[in-house]
Amino acid sequence: MxxxxxxxxxxxxxxxxxxxxxxxxxxxxxxxxxxxxxxxxxxxxxxxxxxxxxxxxxxxxxxxxxxxxxxxxxxxxxxxxxxxxxxxxxxxxxxxxxxxxxxxxxxxxxxxxxAAFVAEVNRIYDAGHDDAGDPDTGTVITPRTFPRTRIVDTRKTTPGLRPFEKYAVTCGGGRNHRYGLSDAVMVKDNHLAALAKEGLDMAGAIRHIRDQVGHTTHIEVEVDRLDQIPAALDGGADTIMLDNFSLDDTARGVQLIDGRAIVEASGNMTLDRVAAVAATGVDVISVGALTHSVxxxxxxxxx
Structure with missing residues (x-):
């Protein structure tokens, strides 16, 4: 990179x-x-x-x-x-x-x-064991995919400086989301709306995409309601992004998905609330502020 x-x-x-x-x-x-x-x-x-x-x-x-x-x-x-x-x-x-x-x-x-975001997430695990209670976050749920919730970046980078900014995220202990549009499929509401005109629901849309890409291509689907999760799972999404979910709904989403896909939380993530989001058991938290508000x-x- x-x-x-x-x-x-x-x-x-x-x-x-x-x-x-x-x-x-x-x-x-x-x-x-x-x-x-x-x-x-x-x-x-x-x-x-x-x-x-x-x-x-x-x-x-x-x-x-x-x-x-x-x-x-x-x-x-x-x-x-x-x-x-x-x-x-x-x-x-x-x-x-x-x-x-x-x-x-x-x-x-x-x-x-x-590093500050990573430390804030890690503190909920460092009390002694992964399911330890925490005074600020309550019960901590261990992610299904990774030992600890990962902090990742987004594509909200300075034009022309993405390699530098994404590298800097890794220096701080974070991980990289997809590097660019060519790396993975990210299905959002506008894509689903376009496919709905062709008579495809969410599950059908994911299968339609899967039929066209190589077997190594990762497919992520963004949902903004709990009732969309069963269709995302039925279609075979590799990652399900819970976009701007409340803490309660994030926890419910993790339970519904139950390890059948990677769970990503996203949307207006701040240092004050990232530990509480991680404690719900999500695998990944994407933070646009790492590069757009630094x-x-x-x-x-x-x-």
Whole structure:
């Protein structure tokens, strides 16, 4: 997903956007032969993601710049910690600074938010055993498919930056939903409405799809009412998404599905309620906010 080729194309495009004709400030203030070292310093706590992208931004501008990382992706860091050092021509260090920081700050923000969601879910299991009671969530139901409920992302990503943002989710301990429209079938209300005009109900629609795709293609169906679940199961859905269900209806949905499909909960998921949703026994919780509402982590480049 986040390959060296993808990184190189993205940072080169960002540098072209930021300095299409060079950096007039450094060219008029910094001697051409001056060299130095810049430290990537955390201004707040967070989870690292994109240390390789940080290095690639400098290398794309000048391959003679040396970057030494003091941290790995997925590691936690504290305010004041030096995360990496870049050494080389001062003009190039300052020209690439903003591009390097823009990628890294956003990726660290996504990783940090994801880690918070994962920790909030995991705390309901860490009291001692998986079905332990919890003062905030009540009885905890163990998911049927996975040992613990998984936090996953969505396709609500910044155009052109999806590989970076989905990678950052994994650095925070989350998992990836489908990468794009080509990866799996996701049947929503508009698709069902179109097929209903052809005389197909939900179960028939799923079978119609199954007949047309390869045996490895995963089929997920979104439902917004409990009474749609039997048809989704009858059609043979691999995953059933419970969209904007109440906690009570989510728990009922898990019971109805009873392990016959992966259960995903989705819709306006927040840190305050994610543990209670996980305690219903859903296998997966998708969180669009991980990429569409994230705050970049404050990092600085100190010369």
């Amino acid at each position: 986040l390959t060296n080729q993808v990184i190189r194309r993205a940072v080169e495009a960002a540098l072209e956007e930021d300095a299409p004709y060079g950096d007039v400030t450094v060219e008029t203030t910094i001697p051409a032969d001056e060299t130095g070292t810049a430290r990537l310093v955390a201004r707040e706590t967070g989870v690292m993601s994109g240390i390789g992208v940080f290095a690639a931004a400098f290398a794309a501008l000048n391959p003679d710049i040396t970057v030494t990382a003091h941290i790995k992706d997925s590691d936690r860091f504290e305010a004041g910690q030096t995360l990496a050092e870049a050494s080389g021509p001062m003009r190039d260090l300052l020209t690439a600074e903003r591009v390097a920081l823009n990628f890294t700050q956003r990726m660290c923000g996504i990783a940090t938010m994801t 705050r970049s982590i404050d990092l600085g480049l100190d010369i």
